[in-house]
Amino acid sequence: MKDELSTEERELLHSWEQGEWQSVADAELLDRYREGIPYQTLMASVLHKYVHGTLAER
Numbered sequence: 001m002k003d004e005l006s007t008e009e010r011e012l013l014h015s016w017e018q019g020e021w022q023s024v025a026d027a028e029l030l031d032r033y034r035e036g037i038p039y040q041t042l043m044a045s046v047l048h049k050y051v052h053g054t055l056a057e058r
Contacts, residue, residue, distance in 0.1 A: 049055035
């Protein structure tokens with residue numbers, strides 16, 4: 001797989017493997033993103049509203 005990576009991708013992978021990356025997310029931020037709906041559910045809802053003519057701009 002490493003042979004298929006671009007130069008930039010290889011540099012990022014090397015950086016990751018060397019442990020140069022650190023998480024900056026705290027528990028509150030992670031919780032906020034976990035409460036979102038999956039994108040498939042969102043897209044199904046939007047398409048349903050569009051097809052039935054109930055999709056409206058704010």
